[in-house]
Amino acid sequence: MLTGDALDLVRDFDCNASDESDFEKLNHFLKNKALEYNNDSFSRTNIYSRDGICVAYYSLSMNAIKGKKIDVEDEYRTLKSYPALFLTRFAIDKRYQRSGIGKAIINDIIYNAYRNREVAARFLFVDANPRSVSWYLGNPLFTIMYIDLTERMETCIESQIIKELNNRMIKGHGIDYVQKNDEQSNTLKLEWEKILIRHVNEIFNEIADDCCLIKECHAKVKLFIEDNKPKIELNNFNIKDNHKLIREWLGNRDNLLKLDITIPLYLDINKYYKAVFTDSPKRF
Known part of the structure; x- marks a missing residue:
């Protein structure tokens, strides 16, 4: 676990191989916040070092996965939530990325969690950065929380659509609409809703063009x-x-x-342990 005596080891840690602000936040947390979080019990940060320097770190806290969002045995489906460890931060120094150390650390986390007899945690939960999610999904035991992912995408898309609608209103942008002669004046509200829907669909199609996954899933938006x-x-x-x-x-x-958005993932600790470790498990 990170202690004050180990701060010199993390001074040169740098996981930002692609000059991304989110990865720079991981560097900042380790050097400036991790020890404080440890002392105040908001998370526990552990570091891995080689030759006197930190090559990787991760932070864990307790969590609970709520609702019917995961696969679990039938006798536990009535539970309102499921105990989980939250992998709040996980980073490898850019000089050691793609060396296999990340997989070894995940194995270590699972080993310790499964054999912990003080606190039970059935699942490991991760909010994966979009640039890191492919690494997690390279392990078939990590599963996407599809309900949460959809809700996050809805919130983000809604925010983008409303922002663009406001921009169009400010610019006086409109969509031509010809009212049929047989429609009555009391349908004006309905007609404006139709115009709004056309705006929304236009904006959504622009978002889908930039986010190919939406288009490949043939997803539609409803206002x-x-x-x-x-x-x-x-x-x-x-x-x-x-x-x-x-x-x-x-x-x-x-x-x-x-x-x-981040991508919500989970892993069944029991299944992972049994798949990876034998009767005499090897620790990495």
């Missing part, structure tokens, strides 16, 4: 009004026929989900 506010629902995305496609797409390192 509805809730408490006098427009809300967006993503349809035809989280369906069983798309799950394999979504996993394969996110598992391809060349694909990047161009939405400002």
Whole structure:
């Protein structure tokens, strides 16, 4: 575990091989916040060192996965939540990336969690950065939480659509619409809803052009009004026929989900332990 005596080891740690701000945040946390979080019990950060320098670190905290979002034995499906470890941060120094150390550390986390007799945690939960998700999905035991992923995508897409709608209103942009002669004046509200829907579909199609996964899943967007506010629902995305496609797409390192969200993943600690370790398990 990271202690004050080990701060010199992390001084030169740098996981930012692609000059991304999210990875720079991981560097900053390790050097400036991790010890404070350890002392205040908000997370536990462990470091791995070689030749006097930190080559990797991870942070864990307790969590619970709520609702019917995961695969679990039938006798436990009535539980309202499931105990989980939350892998809040995980980073490898750029000089040691793709060396196999990441897989070894995941194995170590699972080994310790499974054999812990003080606190039970059945699952490992990860909020994966879109640039890192392909690495996790390279392990077939990591599973996407499709319900959460869909909800996050809906929220992000809704935010983008509303922002663009506001921009169009400011610019006075409109879509031509010819009202039929036989329609009555009391249908004006309905006509404006039709115009709004056309705007929304236009903007959604632009988002889909930039985020190929949406298009490949043939997802559609539905607009509805809730408490006098427009809300967006993503349809035809989280369906069983798309799950394999979504996993394969996110598992391809060349694909990047161009939405400002993280990808929720989980892993069954019991199944992982039994798949990886024998009666005399080897620790990495």
